[in-house]
Amino acid sequence: MDFIKCILIVLGIVTIVLPAEARARAEWWCEKHDTSPCTEAELSNPLVYRQVLVLPAGFKANEDWLFRSEVSRMIRSMTQINERVYTSKYREQLLYVSHWLPGGALGTPESNFGAFIAPHPIRGTALTLQLDEVVKSVTELQIGDRRISPFGVVVLFNSAEEEHTANASPPSFLGLSYGIAKITRGDLNGNYIAMHELAHAALNFGDEYIEAGFEKMSINTLDYLTPLAVFKKGFGGWKHLIANALGVFDYRVSEILAANGMDNIDTTRHPSRVHTPGYRPNEYEHEGGMFFGAGTFHDRGKNVMNGGEKTAPDDGFDWDHSGSQQAVLRHVFEHPQDAPRPNDRIRNAGPLTNWPSAWGRSTHVMVFDADKNHQFHPTQSYELQVGWYERDWKTCWKGFLPYPCYEDKWVTAQKTIHSEKRTLALKSSRLYGAVGLLQKVACHFGLDNIKSGDGNFQLCLAPVDKLATMFLPTMEFPLPYQDIAVPTSQWFTRYYWRFRTDNGAMKSGFTGWSSFYRYL
Amino acid sequence: MLATGLLMLGVWSGWPTSSQQETFTEIELPPPAKPHVLPPKAQATQAPKRIRDGQSPNGERKNFTSQGWTITPTEPPNPLVIGLELDAVERFNKELRTQLASNTYAGPMLVRVRNLAVQANDAVVRELAIENLGRSHDPKAQELLIDCFENIADAAARTQIVSALRPDSTDGKVSRFLISQLASAEQSNEVKRRALSQLVGASLALNLSPQEVMPRLPNAWREPYRKLFEGVAKDGFH
Numbered sequence: 001m002d003f004i005k006c007i008l009i010v011l012g013i014v015t016i017v018l019p020a021e022a023r024a025r026a027e028w029w030c031e032k033h034d035t036s037p038c039t040e041a042e043l044s045n046p047l048v049y050r051q052v053l054v055l056p057a058g059f060k061a062n063e064d065w066l067f068r069s070e071v072s073r074m075i076r077s078m079t080q081i082n083e084r085v086y087t088s089k090y091r092e093q094l095l096y097v098s099h100w101l102p103g104g105a106l107g108t109p110e111s112n113f114g115a116f117i118a119p120h121p122i123r124g125t126a127l128t129l130q131l132d133e134v135v136k137s138v139t140e141l142q143i144g145d146r147r148i149s150p151f152g153v154v155v156l157f158n159s160a161e162e163e164h165t166a167n168a169s170p171p172s173f174l175g176l177s178y179g180i181a182k183i184t185r186g187d188l189n190g191n192y193i194a195m196h197e198l199a200h201a202a203l204n205f206g207d208e209y210i211e212a213g214f215e216k217m218s219i220n221t222l223d224y225l226t227p228l229a230v231f232k233k234g235f236g237g238w239k240h241l242i243a244n245a246l247g248v249f250d251y252r253v254s255e256i257l258a259a260n261g262m263d264n265i266d267t268t269r270h271p272s273r274v275h276t277p278g279y280r281p282n283e284y285e286h287e288g289g290m291f292f293g294a295g296t297f298h299d300r301g302k303n304v305m306n307g308g309e310k311t312a313p314d315d316g317f318d319w320d321h322s323g324s325q326q327a328v329l330r331h332v333f334e335h336p337q338d339a340p341r342p343n344d345r346i347r348n349a350g351p352l353t354n355w356p357s358a359w360g361r362s363t364h365v366m367v368f369d370a371d372k373n374h375q376f377h378p379t380q381s382y383e384l385q386v387g388w389y390e391r392d393w394k395t396c397w398k399g400f401l402p403y404p405c406y407e408d409k410w411v412t413a414q415k416t417i418h419s420e421k422r423t424l425a426l427k428s429s430r431l432y433g434a435v436g437l438l439q440k441v442a443c444h445f446g447l448d449n450i451k452s453g454d455g456n457f458q459l460c461l462a463p464v465d466k467l468a469t470m471f472l473p474t475m476e477f478p479l480p481y482q483d484i485a486v487p488t489s490q491w492f493t494r495y496y497w498r499f500r501t502d503n504g505a506m507k508s509g510f511t512g513w514s515s516f517y518r519y520l
Numbered sequence: 521m522l523a524t525g526l527l528m529l530g531v532w533s534g535w536p537t538s539s540q541q542e543t544f545t546e547i548e549l550p551p552p553a554k555p556h557v558l559p560p561k562a563q564a565t566q567a568p569k570r571i572r573d574g575q576s577p578n579g580e581r582k583n584f585t586s587q588g589w590t591i592t593p594t595e596p597p598n599p600l601v602i603g604l605e606l607d608a609v610e611r612f613n614k615e616l617r618t619q620l621a622s623n624t625y626a627g628p629m630l631v632r633v634r635n636l637a638v639q640a641n642d643a644v645v646r647e648l649a650i651e652n653l654g655r656s657h658d659p660k661a662q663e664l665l666i667d668c669f670e671n672i673a674d675a676a677a678r679t680q681i682v683s684a685l686r687p688d689s690t691d692g693k694v695s696r697f698l699i700s701q702l703a704s705a706e707q708s709n710e711v712k713r714r715a716l717s718q719l720v721g722a723s724l725a726l727n728l729s730p731q732e733v734m735p736r737l738p739n740a741w742r743e744p745y746r747k748l749f750e751g752v753a754k755d756g757f758h
Contacts, residue, residue, distance in 0.1 A: 213748065213751040213752065214752070215713075216713040216714045216716070216717040217717045217720070217721060217752065218683045218684075218714075218717065218718065218721065220654070220683065220684065220686065220721075221718075221721030221722075221724065221725060223686070224686070224721075224722070224725030224726075225725070250624045250655065250656075250657065252655075268621070268651060269647065270617075270621060270644070270647075270648065273618070273621035273622045274618050274621070274622055275614050275615075275617070275618050293717075294683040294714065294717070295683060346622065347621065347622035347623065347624070348622055348623050348624075349624070350624070352624055352625070352626045352656075352657070352658075385592070385594060386584070386589075387594065387596065387597070388580065389596075390580065390581075410594075410595075410596040411580070411581060411591065412591065412592050412593065412594040413581070413584035413585070413589040413590065413591055413592070414589060414590055414591075414592040415588060415589045415590070487583055487584055487587045487589070489579075489580060489583045490579070490580045490583075493580075496597055496602075509618070510618075511618065511622035511623070512601065512602070512615070512618045512619030512620075512621075512622045512623050513597040513601075513602050513619075514623050515602075
């Protein structure tokens, strides 16, 4: 007994003094589709071997066996499907890193990440948790072991329920290198949900199906909310507020949602807004996606992000991917160093009128770039060109009589500007009637927990009738826009400007020339 | 004399006239390349070499280069393209498409966008022009979209136009137009359903209840309006 006591004491001491890294290492494991353990070489090469991190929610301390077996079931459900689907096609390159975290049952104070299944105003129930707690947990794990580098996180809820809204927050909305998907054990009874939600969280794909009832609704309806949006970074102050009120800059909520990093969805049929020599642009032939039946567009080809009643033979659901999705998958799994296309989803976003935007020696222009927050080939920099006509005065002659005359000489200045993060705060307290619409969209993207003071506000829980009257906290979104200062000092001068992007592998073509007039 | 000089300077520099200020000139065609002769009065008052410090030929260049910019040779903007001229549809089609897709307009230029939508014999240019009008925050763009609808027979273009309309009140021009489409016997069901959806979207955004809007609608569309409104605003769809 004394010997056993000694052993236990030693083990206890070892456990207590064991460094955090070792403890973290002990609580996670990595496996592949065939249950074989991941090798050191695979774990150390996250660009080739993509990691899916699986976290538990609602599993108690003595339910680690259940978590393990359900993770295995999840892996099987995703990889033993049609060979054309990415989880099956690239199964050899997917590593499933599971991190065991004991907690309490769903809905209890001990539940990991505050996870619970809530009554939902739209579809019955919804999987809810605190996203920032998940992020904290991932970060701690990464600090403990630098090899952990997920491109998608799945939080597995310990519930057999299937009648709920599984959802995922895509990376471009979170502003992170991974997104977060939420599914239940019940969802693993089929092959679709886990794979589909992971496509949101890991590949940043948007939904191409249309929500029932929204068949003719346009995402442009959300643009009514644009005046409520306030930039949080970049040039600000009162000048921006005035400019915003006057519609000087052309930014819109529909683009923030549907043209912001998601490769397979855009707000135009022609996502390549500029011409890049040598690159043949793709067209998004079919209208619909991201809930709405109008104002969003996706590529032809039946695929796993689509669904519902579609009339065109190349639109709708299938265990497959569209052309644009396949281009992303080839980039992610086959050629991670080579961007498959230029970041050409760009346009000049203002100033639009003769707004004397410079009282002083600079003006701000705004660029829109749908690939700014692209998960895999975000824009690295912008090449901005500003042109103007100089007056080159000279002496002309009429016979023997000299007189002053000038020639207009075109001059262009150019500068490379790094892509910088911009966020926007949507002051939801004044949403009024559109609050229901925004609630649907936000809940769909898993943005159900909004920071409010020291706590969190559950957006998806509140009935819409009450939401419109409540003071809602501000929702923040990463933006596909960036303002850039231009040192225009010449009075009474029209300046022209345009820009293009560099994603590290390719430069796009230039936008068309825009212009603004500098008075004083 | 100084005031006169400054005034003339403003005129030569393109200072808008009072009428231009009201209508916000957006894009001005580049000045001609030939030597420009000053009117006689100005010749008497203007210095032939410099207008002012900072507007010397190199002044602005130095301003830019001192802040890290480099002077780089480019072609000046093509006046046909930036002017959204109809001639550019055939001669500079690619550039014109880029111009429409990557810029948004306000003021008098919107009429040129409208002209391209209505008169260009190119489906993509038409689509991009309609999209361009739909993007503009200028209220005139909405009126021009209605004008496009009345002048374009293409069904796809008409549905695109209707989805780009954004009423700003129950009795504004756009609302009245959308309601008139619901009442029109000739109009396609697709256009009518889109018109209804835009009315519902506007109602939500403008905080209007169904009771305020429904009396304005044709009888046959009141119940579909109510159902769509409630579905989107409240209970959702299952």
